[in-house]
Amino acid sequence: MSAAGPSAAPAAASHGAAGYSQKELVWQSGKLRLYRYRPIARDAAGHAPLLIVYALVNRPYMMDLQEDRSLIRGLLAAGLDVYLIDWGYPDGADRFTTLADYIEDYLAGCVQRILQTHRLDALNLLGVCQGGVFSLCYAALHPRQVRNLITMVTPVDFQTPADLLSKWVGKIDVAAWVGDGNVSGETLNHLFLSLMPFRLTQQKYVELLAGFPDRARIENFMRVEQWIFDSPDQAGAAFREFVQWFYQENRLMQGRLEIAGRKVELRDLPLPLLNLIGKRDHLVPPAASAALRGLVGNADYTALDFDLGHIGMYISARAQRDVPAAIAAWLATR
Amino acid sequence: MADDLWRQWQAFAALWAPGAPGAPGAPGVPGRPAGGGGPGFAPFIDATERFKAAAQKLLDGAAGGSASAAQAAQNFSDFLRDEFADARLPWNAGFAPAAGAGVQDSAASGWPALGPMREHQQRWQRMSDAARRIDDAQRRLQRLWSDALRQAAADFATRLQPPPAGAVDAAALRKLYDTWIDCAEDAYARIAHGEAFCNAQAELVNAGSQWRQELQAGIEHWAKLLDLPTRSEINTLAQRLRSIEQQLRVAPAAAPGPTLTPKPKPKPKPKFKPRAASRQPSPAPRRKARRKAKR
Numbered sequence: 023m024s025a026a027g028p029s030a031a032p033a034a035a036s037h038g039a040a041g042y043s044q045k046e047l048v049w050q051s052g053k054l055r056l057y058r059y060r061p062i063a064r065d066a067a068g069h070a071p072l073l074i075v076y077a078l079v080n081r082p083y084m085m086d087l088q089e090d091r092s093l094i095r096g097l098l099a100a101g102l103d104v105y106l107i108d109w110g111y112p113d114g115a116d117r118f119t120t121l122a123d124y125i126e127d128y129l130a131g132c133v134q135r136i137l138q139t140h141r142l143d144a145l146n147l148l149g150v151c152q153g154g155v156f157s158l159c160y161a162a163l164h165p166r167q168v169r170n171l172i173t174m175v176t177p178v179d180f181q182t183p184a185d186l187l188s189k190w191v192g193k194i195d196v197a198a199w200v201g202d203g204n205v206s207g208e209t210l211n212h213l214f215l216s217l218m219p220f221r222l223t224q225q226k227y228v229e230l231l232a233g234f235p236d237r238a239r240i241e242n243f244m245r246v247e248q249w250i251f252d253s254p255d256q257a258g259a260a261f262r263e264f265v266q267w268f269y270q271e272n273r274l275m276q277g278r279l280e281i282a283g284r285k286v287e288l289r290d291l292p293l294p295l296l297n298l299i300g301k302r303d304h305l306v307p308p309a310a311s312a313a314l315r316g317l318v319g320n321a322d323y324t325a326l327d328f329d330l331g332h333i334g335m336y337i338s339a340r341a342q343r344d345v346p347a348a349i350a351a352w353l354a355t356r
Numbered sequence: 357m358a359d360d361l362w363r364q365w366q367a368f369a370a371l372w373a374p375g376a377p378g379a380p381g382a383p384g385v386p387g388r389p390a391g392g393g394g395p396g397f398a399p400f401i402d403a404t405e406r407f408k409a410a411a412q413k414l415l416d417g418a419a420g421g422s423a424s425a426a427q428a429a430q431n432f433s434d435f436l437r438d439e440f441a442d443a444r445l446p447w448n449a450g451f452a453p454a455a456g457a458g459v460q461d462s463a464a465s466g467w468p469a470l471g472p473m474r475e476h477q478q479r480w481q482r483m484s485d486a487a488r489r490i491d492d493a494q495r496r497l498q499r500l501w502s503d504a505l506r507q508a509a510a511d512f513a514t515r516l517q518p519p520p521a522g523a524v525d526a527a528a529l530r531k532l533y534d535t536w537i538d539c540a541e542d543a544y545a546r547i548a549h550g551e552a553f554c555n556a557q558a559e560l561v562n563a564g565s566q567w568r569q570e571l572q573a574g575i576e577h578w579a580k581l582l583d584l585p586t587r588s589e590i591n592t593l594a595q596r597l598r599s600i601e602q603q604l605r606v607a608p609a610a611a612p613g614p615t616l617t618p619k620p621k622p623k624p625k626p627k628f629k630p631r632a633a634s635r636q637p638s639p640a641p642r643r644k645a646r647r648k649a650k651r
Contacts, residue, residue: 117591118598186548193558198565201572202591216548220440220540225533227400232530 041086043095045106049135053110056132062098069353070145070169071103071136075129075160077152078260079210081252082108084336085150087245091337096346102353107132107153112257117204119257121264122282125159133160133167144169146353151175151306151332155268158314159279162286165293170356172349174298175335177306179275179313180268186217187305191269200262207253217304246337275313288314294322296352298345302331324352403439404533410435411532414516429516433509436536440505476574483570489563496556500547508543512536 049056074094076082085106086094097104107129112119136145147168149157154176161168181188190213199205215222230243273279279286295318299311308327315323326348328335335341410432417428469477515535547553576586 115594118594186545189549189554190557193554194561195565198569199561201565201569202587218541219544220537224400224403225537228404228533231400231404232526 041083041094042088042092043086043098048105048139049132051128051131053112053116054128054132055108055110056135057106057108059094059098059104059106061101061103062095063101069102070142071105071140072097072146072148072353073105073107073132073136075107075147075149075153075157076109077150078109078124078256079152079207079253081249081254082106084249084333087249087337088242091242091245091342093336093341093346096342097349100346100350102350105132105136109254111254112204113255114204117202117258120259121156121159121267124257124260125156126163126282129156129160130164133164137167143167146170146172148172148174148349149176151177152264155274158274158288159281159286161293162288162291163281163284165291168293170294170296170353171291172296172298172352173311173314174345175300175303175306175311175332176297176314177268177310178317179272179310181272181275182307182309182313184307185310187213188269191265194265196262196265196270200258202258204258205256205261207255210256211251211253214305246333250333275317277317288317289319291318291320293320294352294356295320295324296349297323297325298335298348299325299327300330300332300335301327302329302334305332322356406435406439407533408529411529414532429513432516433513436512436540437502437505437509440540476577479570479574483567483574486563486567486570490560490567493556493560493563497553497560500550500553500556501544504544504547505540507546508536508540511539511543515539 043062044060045057046060047055048058074082074085076085086092089095094104094106109124109128133145137143144167147157147161147170149155149172151174154173155178157168157171157173158176158178161171177185230239267273267279271278274286274288277287277289295314297311297314299308300306301308303311312325315325328341328344330338330341335345414428414432417424417431469475469481512535516532572587576588579586
């Protein structure tokens with residue numbers, strides 16, 4: 023144990039919220055921040071910048087939690103030029119922000135900024151979970167601006183048999199639930215805990231207590247714990263649209279999705295696509311992600327399965343070893 | 357041995373609350389393994405204490421012959437079911453204040469709404485109705501939760517393979533515990549995917565939404581009487597602002613001209629001013645051109 027003692031571990035772990043790797047703010051709009059990470063390896067020749075689009079429901083520092091648990095660090099080590107969107111914490115003033123705002127205003131603004139900086143026509147997109155859905159929509163609406171698209175634990179078919187969330191929200195009057203306000207992150211936390219209540223509210227703590235309490239182990243645990251419950255409120259209008267259009271009506275799967283009045287057509291997506299799937303993902307069942315294969319008529323489609331859960335895809339030792347390497351190798355051939 | 361497990365936990369708990377019983381040099385609590393731990397982990401440590409005591413009875417029973425072993429297994433399963441029966445369901449957390457509030461007015465729910473207060477009476481009746489629906493949905497969920505626990509206990513009894521008596525060590529306890537968690541999650545998943553659970557869940561949320569909506573309407577009414585700003589007013593203003601922002605965003609492309617016309621340059625300042633002129637109030641600082649509104 024270190025001189026500071028393990029009791030200092032929880033405090034030390036709180037620094038995880040800032041992320042580990044060095045980065046600089048390059049653009050902001052409203053509460054959105056666009057960061058560019060400082061390189062740690064020589065730039066891989068010919069690579070377009072990689073923009074990571076994270077979900078709205080949790081904070082993006084999970085991608086860069088600590089030195090040995092950072093997918094971003096793995097991507098930087100592979101020589102990639104990495105950008106990350108931080109959506110911020112919506113408040114009451116954002117209650118009318120829609121999916122069109124997020125995709126066609128915020129995400130589009132980030133893409134434009136990066137393309138201008140690099141004097142490029144297209145970049146690489148890495149969409150994570152809900153951010154993967156946004157990335158798919160953006161790529162379909164602006165295919166010329168996306169050179170390669172990577173989706174990670176991204177749902178496409180929102181009504182697969184194993185999707186418990188989908189079954190639960192199927193009969194909920196989401197418009198009444200949201201009303202004119204936002205949806206609190208705390209409410210969503212309760213919902214996610216209810217998916218596996220015995221493991222998530224009991225077993226994981228008992229597991230921590232049963233092991234040898236060294237400082238590193240406590241720090242690791244507390245960083246993840248902090249991230250899990252660091253849940254921004256959700257902008258009401260966007261949340262309502264997301265639940266209705268995707269979970270209840272499965273519009274993306276059925277080819278009926280429109281964003282800002284334009285149809286999102288994945289059928290003829292003219293770009294290489296890498297789909298990273300967690301085989302033990304309880305939030306986004308593997309079948310929900312794998313359905314992308316049937317939606318895109320694209321010949322250049324690659325799916326990689328990892329024997330990992332949703333969070334394990336970000337922070338497990340295996341993910342650190344395999345996921346960035348898989349992304350870099352796939353990009354290198356394109 | 358089991359004591360090793362407790363020593364591990366005591367050491368861990370002491371890290372979180374150095375002054376707590378169980379910390380090095382601190383006195384223990386009679387009748388209970390020292391090391392209650394910090395408040396954050398206290399419930400888990402208490403629950404595991406109970407688990408250990410019940411597991412010990414199971415193992416003692418296993419040593420007393422097959423009839424005794426069967427009874428011990430049944431008792432242990434019953435213990436697990438009871439242990440989790442009163443668990444606060446995560447999905448109920450947000451609705452606890454709602455349930456009950458309004459139920460007391462249920463007697464009034466059937467009265468005809470007459471006179472100048474009829475709107476209020478109807479609102480209270482709707483709230484009362486919603487509160488009853490919340491209560492009913494919670495009961496249905498609680499019943500399903502209980503069914504899941506019963507099934508989990510039965511599965512656990514089937515899968516139970518007690519270690520030899522007297523050999524209850526930390527690893528054996530953990531295996532028992534993990535087996536229980538596996539059984540509980542499997543049983544819960546079967547229930548949670550079912551139609552009855554989904555319906556009850558949706559009813560809970562929908563009734564909660566209605567209850568909140570009625571409460572908001574009542575608060576808005578009183579806010580208007582007191583001439584306080586209401587959420588509806590703020591929403592209207594926010595929507596207007598949003599509309600203006602959207603118009604500004606498309607304005608330069610649609611109608612370049614007046615809004616983009618640069619202001620005339622100010623006259624150059626004289627290098628030397630008469631003394632009297634310097635006493636005049638300085639001109640207001642020129643506002644920076646407003647950047648294109650980007651939400």
